[in-house]
Amino acid sequence: MVRVAILDDYQRVALEMADWSGLPADVKVDSFPDHLADESLLVQRLKDYDVIIGMRERTPMPRSLLEQLPSLKLLITTGMGNASFDMAAATELGITVAGTQGGGAGTAELTWGLILSVARNIPREEANLRQGGWQQTIGPSLSGKTLGIVGLGRIGTAMARIGLAFDMKVLAWSQNLTRDRAEAAGAVYAGKDELFSSADFVTIHYVLSDRSRGMVSAREIGLMKPTAYLINTSRGPIVDERALIEALESGAIAGAALDVYNVEPLPIDHPFRGIENTVVTPHLGYVTVDSYRGMFKDAVENIQSFMLGDPTRVLNAAVLERPNLRKI
Numbered sequence: 001m002v003r004v005a006i007l008d009d010y011q012r013v014a015l016e017m018a019d020w021s022g023l024p025a026d027v028k029v030d031s032f033p034d035h036l037a038d039e040s041l042l043v044q045r046l047k048d049y050d051v052i053i054g055m056r057e058r059t060p061m062p063r064s065l066l067e068q069l070p071s072l073k074l075l076i077t078t079g080m081g082n083a084s085f086d087m088a089a090a091t092e093l094g095i096t097v098a099g100t101q102g103g104g105a106g107t108a109e110l111t112w113g114l115i116l117s118v119a120r121n122i123p124r125e126e127a128n129l130r131q132g133g134w135q136q137t138i139g140p141s142l143s144g145k146t147l148g149i150v151g152l153g154r155i156g157t158a159m160a161r162i163g164l165a166f167d168m169k170v171l172a173w174s175q176n177l178t179r180d181r182a183e184a185a186g187a188v189y190a191g192k193d194e195l196f197s198s199a200d201f202v203t204i205h206y207v208l209s210d211r212s213r214g215m216v217s218a219r220e221i222g223l224m225k226p227t228a229y230l231i232n233t234s235r236g237p238i239v240d241e242r243a244l245i246e247a248l249e250s251g252a253i254a255g256a257a258l259d260v261y262n263v264e265p266l267p268i269d270h271p272f273r274g275i276e277n278t279v280v281t282p283h284l285g286y287v288t289v290d291s292y293r294g295m296f297k298d299a300v301e302n303i304q305s306f307m308l309g310d311p312t313r314v315l316n317a318a319v320l321e322r323p324n325l326r327k328i
């Protein structure tokens with residue numbers, strides 16, 4: 001029997017999002033809705049599985065864990081990259097790593113929901129209304145304001161288009177961005193300091209790497225206007241969490257809207273759960289029916305092709321040449 005584990009299926013929907021019946025009859029698929037952070041518990045759960053499907057970076061796969069999973073032959077990540085999977089270790093151990101299509105337009109759409117929510121105090125007003133209240137806050141409009149985009153890739157470019165539709169001035173910065181590239185997206189190229197000091201809304205759309213970790217530090221947050229908002233739907237560690245908490249608690253900035261955190265799921269006692277001038281969501285950017293259907297459809301195809309000896313969407317192609325390649 002071939003055993004497949006789907007990790008961190010929080011909503012218990014993975015088995016509904018693809019036709020798993022297309023797999024051979026001797027394949028057994030198990031879905032786990034709970035998140036395990038303890039490595040020893042993960043080893044006990046996963047040590048007998050041939051295939052593991054990880055949802056983005058919810059459960060990291062470092063060398064120390066992979067070395068304790070002797071049955072693992074195929075490791076699948078949703079999306080075509082995963083900074084929390086040790087690709088080098090997987091390759092050395094003969095484990096094939098494959099990806100799936102990404103999350104579509106969901107992240108940009110959610111980001112605009114967060115911007116509107118934090119600017120117009122929508123969650124607070126909705127809660128006030130349900131408790132019998134009426135109009136207790138006031139917020140800024142978006143028209144005429146400046147949107148600062150940190151990272152002008154696929155999602156950042158979508159953010160720029162929508163910002164222009166709101167009649168906003170759009171600034172963009174990243175480490176390798178050129179003026180021509182910014183202008184092609186409808187944005188104005190700005191230096192990093194200029195963007196943080198000028199923008200009314202700073203939104204982060206950067207891939208997490210050693211280069212981007214902590215890129216938005218106390219210094220950058222300190223440049224922001226007291227009326228400005230920070231939005232992060234990318235990855236938590238890009239922003240200095242302690243510096244952001246201090247800025248929010250002191251009123252140095254107007255607020256923040258966050259979908260990502262240093263530790264996920266967010267700990268019960270985390271300050272972000274109680275800071276009033278925030279809107280916080282549980283990493284919902286890519287969590288849409290459309291993206292889930294696409295990702296799990298690809299995951300099924302990856303398993304089928306791997307079992308036929310012709311793996312697809314392989315992210316560590318060098319493993320296919322290794323004499324210790326693990327096969328089903």
